Amino acid sequence: MSQERRVVGATIVADPTTVHREAELAWSGVTGRISYLGPVRGPARPGDLVGAGRLVLPGLVNAHTHAGMSLLRGYSNEEPLHRWLERVRAFEVRMTRADIRAGLRLSLVEMIRSGTVAFADMYLWDSGLLADVHDAGLRVLAATAVFGYDAVAYPAASPQTGAQVLDGTPALAAEFAGDELVQVTFGPHAPYTCGAQLMADVAGRAARHDLAVHIHLSETARELAESRERHGCSPIELAAWTGLLAGPVHIAHAVHPDDDDTARLAARGVTVAHCPVSNLKLGAGIAPVPQYLTRGVTVGLGTDSMASNNTADLFEEIKTAALVARGVAQDPTAVGAADALRMATQGGARAFGGRLSGRLAVGEPADLVLLDVTAAHATPMPDPVAHLAYGARGADVTDVVVAGRPLLVQGRLTTLDEDGIRDEANQRVARILGQAD
DSSP: OOOOOEEEEEEEEEETTTTEEEEEEEETTTOEEEEEEEESSSSSTOOOEOOEEEEEEEEEEEEEOOOGGGGGGTTOOOOOOHHHHHHHHHHHHOOOHHHHHHHHHHHHHHHTTTTTEEEEEEEOOOOHHHHHHHHHHOOOEEEEEESSSBSSSSSTOOOOOOHHHHHHHHHHHHHHTTTTEEEEEEOOOHHHHHHHHHHHHHHHHHHHOOEEEEEEEOOOOHHHHHHHHHHOOOOOHHHHHGOOOOOOOEEEOOOSTTHHHHHHHHTTOEEEEOOOHHHHHHHOOOOOOOHHHTTOOEEEEEEOOOTTSOOOOOOHHHHOOOOOOOOHHTOOSSSSSSHHHHIIIHHHHHHTTSSOOOSTTTTBBEEEEEOOOGGGGGGGOOOOHHHHHHHHOOOGGEEEEEEEEEEETTTSSSSSSHHHHHHHHHHHHHHHHHHHO
């Protein structure tokens, strides 16, 4: 039996500027990489995917989330960030490791079903949780969150202090060094929780161990004002001053850059995760994405957690990112369909340090998604890229392939027991809420 798998007769969006119609895409079941992209070479064989009525695109990359938090979906909906953090924290301290694992697995189901193939995450991570992601077949850039040297981030789940997490991160990264799907980074939460000394320490550790850093910076106007008062500079400038921007660093939000921050981010090759739905829901503001793109800053799209977003559907982020930027600028060209799709694919992929390109091409990993485009909301579809930006939904996803492995086949999950995962999540949420004061 041939080790080559194919999608035959589909419209294929190889990247936001390249569309192949009535085309074929093939990949090796051995290497997990794309072996052919072009005109159809022959009729579909058993095991091939029939592309009629399907749109193929690169798998989406969630540039920032907290997958273990999905049990908090809808828990706090109308509160400003700092009050929201207090409520979320009160829930989190009651979460056991098994609760966090249940939330992670629920997020994996949702991400696969809505076309995400890779995600950059900050939360509790250990060998077993990373193995869960590997077994599910998704890619992860995982950072264990640190809130200070002495802070125990998840007291019911792990006794580790921030200092212990920092000490253990290089070993965890080494454990998965040969894993194609798993990468580990340092995860200082934010300047207002960690402080400048810890940030400088992380910068040194990251350089010594050749690891990246994932951090929240400049999410709210209040954070910017407090940083100016305490440190005399913005959170982004503080990160530069501590050396944190000297190596590979991935920044969540960057909604409120100071005057010179955009130039800093562009000069250092920083990747920024833009989370428009979460930022809007929390009233945190709207990141200056057109400015970032014009100045050469690499921007990806993230959902943030299910506590501040309610879904892991990156198609919502694609549409929101484009439309909000246009509304603010009062300019329909501020962020185009191709820009928004590129952020959700190539932009997020850049945070993975060269492992992913976010496009479909011969030699690239076979990370791809198929959408059903036969429904009324996809008819007519003169421009596939515009449809992906403005009309597509996560629910349209029929098939997902990561590294050549099918994770979703005609709407059926192949690596996860969705019913069991949902049942367990509901039971655990009921217990946690029952423990509330």
